[in-house]
Every structure is written in structure tokens, then in C-alpha cells.
Amino acid sequence: MSDTLLQVDNLVVEYPGSGFFAKPARALHGVSLDIQRGETVGLVGESGSGKTTLGRAILGLADVHSGTISYGGKDISRASRGQRRALSRDIQVIFQDPYSSLNPVMSIEDILIEPLRVHRIGTAEDARAKAARLLERVNMPRSALSRLPREFSGGQRQRIAIARSLMVDPKLIICDEPVSALDVTTQERVTSLLADIQRETGVAYLFIAHDLALVRQISRRVAVMYHGEIVEWGDAEVIGARPQNPYTKRLLLAAPVPDPARQRIRRARRLDLAAQA
Known part of the structure; x- marks a missing residue:
């Protein structure tokens, strides 16, 4: 049996334009990633980056324009309602609010x-x-x-x-910003609980969030999304220590630190990176 639980290949999702002659708005531009059995993949980006759209597409809540989503080796990107109902035994979701x-x-x-x-x-x-x-x-x-x-x-x-x-x-849970509405202490308790449950059950998570520092704590691998594309993808510790993309560097600098002097320096560096983008 393959260790790959979910495979997303070159996924494109479009939403209809708001006017009669308006062109469709493309939310995802050829996104690819995979989730192995029992692992946590973090999906991080700011609001509007496309990360929630990817989660919705996996759940069958957003129509796929092109590309594939394979679960257990079978394409589910255009699964029927009955097939989706059966899939919900294996793929569950924890919503943000x-x-x-x-x-x-x-x-x-x-x-x-x-x-x-x-x-x-x-x-x-x-x-x-x-x-x-x-x-x-x-x-x-x-x-x-x-x-x-x-x-x-x-x-x-x-x-x-x-x-x-x-x-x-379930074998996979889509965690759609499950701690963003909670205070920092409660966030830590909930993420620790999720990690404990994973060790006990072997469930896999797609952990969607906007906080890269938080995602690094719970994820083995991380995908960074920006304007509907994955701009960085790989080992969480490597990306946290040596980010290659300027957007990833901005996300890391956005995490607050307790030292006011360091926080001012980080804010200035983040603004410089934003100005260069």
C-alpha cells in the first residue's frame, strides 16, 4: 500500500465573474501537494491566498476547473454526491469558527x-x-x-x-484555521490535543492557518500559498530556518516576539520585504 493518502496535481479552481461579461476569477493556479498517511501538512498564507479554497476543493465544496485530487489512488475531484457522502467517513473537517x-x-x-x-x-x-x-x-x-x-x-x-x-x-481531517478564533493559550492546548490524537490514531491533517510560526510547530511539511500558488513547499524546519521566497520571509517576520526592540527590527525588515515585492 502506498504511503500517499492524498495527492493534488496541477489543481485549478475558478469562480464565476460578478458581471455578465466578466471573466472567471482564478482562485488556484496549478497547485500541487501530497499528504502522507499519518502526517500533518501545514498550508499557510494570508487571507485571500487560496488556502481555504484548496481545503474546500478537497472536501468537494469548490468546483475543480482542471487538475486532479486523488484519495487512496482514486481521482475524487469530480466525485458525485453519493461518492462524497461515502468519502466523508474518511475525510472530515474542523472549521474555523x-x-x-x-x-x-x-x-x-x-x-x-x-x-x-x-x-x-x-x-x-x-x-x-x-x-x-x-x-x-x-x-x-x-x-x-x-x-x-x-x-x-x-x-x-x-x-x-x-x-x-x-x-x-477518519483517515484525514481538514483543519481549516481551527485555532485562529482562540487566544494563544487555548491555541496551544488545542494543537497539543491534535498532535496527541494523531499519535494515537494515525490520522493525517491538512492544517490550514495564516500563522507560519504556529504551523511549523505542528507540521512535518509546509506549503506556503500566495495569490493562489504554492511559492514554497518542503520540510517545516528547513523552511522556518532558511526560507527562500520573500513572501515566506515576510510571514516569519510577522510572528510577534516579546522583546520590543527585536519586534521593531522585525517589523522594519518585513516592511522592507513588502516594499520590494
């Missing part, structure tokens, strides 16, 4: 067991038991099952979202 990603009128128990109902997996008793186990795994009490999402903080809601994504034992 923990406040809108959970149905506010459903109990936590119903939110967690819904994927099992959709795929008709196990009995109702099995589903409730698994929901309780996974809640505890993400450091939430079993008593949360009977409560509503509004009763929890942002960090707690994101833990619940992680538990939901694990209910069907």
Missing part, C-alpha cells in the same frame, strides 16, 4: 452522534458510548452530552468539534 460550526439547537450528544446516524454505523447505544469516550478524550466531561453549545467557551466548542470529527474514525 467554533461558535457557528455547532448547531445551536442540538445537544452535544446529538451533534456528536449525527455522523454515525448519517452513515448508519452501529447502534444508538454504541453511538452514545463512543460520544462519551471521545468527549473525555478531548478533555471534556461526559455531563456535557446533555448541554447545548452556547453553554461552552470557544476553546471547549472547538474540542467538541474535534470529537465530532473523530466519530467516524
Whole structure:
């Protein structure tokens, strides 16, 4: 069996223009990357860089103009609705906003067991038991099952979202900026939790974020996106220590440091790189 779980080759995604005669807007320009079984690939870039569009294309939420997305050696770039439903057992997602990603009128128990109902997996008793186990795994009490999402903080809601994504034992989770709405301390707890779960289960992540320093901590390899293209791709530590592309250097300099003097120097260097772009 190949170690390659997901392969994206020369992917192009376009959105219709806003006017009758407007040309389509190209969001992705020939993007290629791969994700190996059990690894984390970081996808980093500023807002509008195309990183979320790539995640949506993998999930079947953005139409592919050309190129391919292969999962387990099979092209899924134009999969039917039925095929996508089956694929959702293997490919799950954790969305950015923990406040809108959970149905506010459903109990936590119903939110967690819904994927099992959709795929008709196990009995109702099995589903409730698994929901309780996974809640505890993400450091939430079993008593949360009977409560509503509004009763929890942002960090707690994101833990619940992680538990939901694990209910069907996926092989790949698209993490679409899962910590950007959280404070720094909570970010560290959530990323540590994701890393622990990966070691236990062997799940792979595509971790999408705008913070390169954060992405380096959790990822083995990193792809840097700029204007719909991958401008740098490779080992996370190598890119962090010796970035080649000016845009990657700007992203690294954008990360704050506690020393005010160093922060001023970094800001000046970042502005110089921006002016040269």
C-alpha cells in the first residue's frame, strides 16, 4: 500500500465573474501537494491566498476547473454526491469558527452522534458510548452530552468539534484555521490535543492557518500559498530556518516576539520585504 493518502496535481479552481461579461476569477493556479498517511501538512498564507479554497476543493465544496485530487489512488475531484457522502467517513473537517460550526439547537450528544446516524454505523447505544469516550478524550466531561453549545467557551466548542470529527474514525481531517478564533493559550492546548490524537490514531491533517510560526510547530511539511500558488513547499524546519521566497520571509517576520526592540527590527525588515515585492 502506498504511503500517499492524498495527492493534488496541477489543481485549478475558478469562480464565476460578478458581471455578465466578466471573466472567471482564478482562485488556484496549478497547485500541487501530497499528504502522507499519518502526517500533518501545514498550508499557510494570508487571507485571500487560496488556502481555504484548496481545503474546500478537497472536501468537494469548490468546483475543480482542471487538475486532479486523488484519495487512496482514486481521482475524487469530480466525485458525485453519493461518492462524497461515502468519502466523508474518511475525510472530515474542523472549521474555523467554533461558535457557528455547532448547531445551536442540538445537544452535544446529538451533534456528536449525527455522523454515525448519517452513515448508519452501529447502534444508538454504541453511538452514545463512543460520544462519551471521545468527549473525555478531548478533555471534556461526559455531563456535557446533555448541554447545548452556547453553554461552552470557544476553546471547549472547538474540542467538541474535534470529537465530532473523530466519530467516524477518519483517515484525514481538514483543519481549516481551527485555532485562529482562540487566544494563544487555548491555541496551544488545542494543537497539543491534535498532535496527541494523531499519535494515537494515525490520522493525517491538512492544517490550514495564516500563522507560519504556529504551523511549523505542528507540521512535518509546509506549503506556503500566495495569490493562489504554492511559492514554497518542503520540510517545516528547513523552511522556518532558511526560507527562500520573500513572501515566506515576510510571514516569519510577522510572528510577534516579546522583546520590543527585536519586534521593531522585525517589523522594519518585513516592511522592507513588502516594499520590494
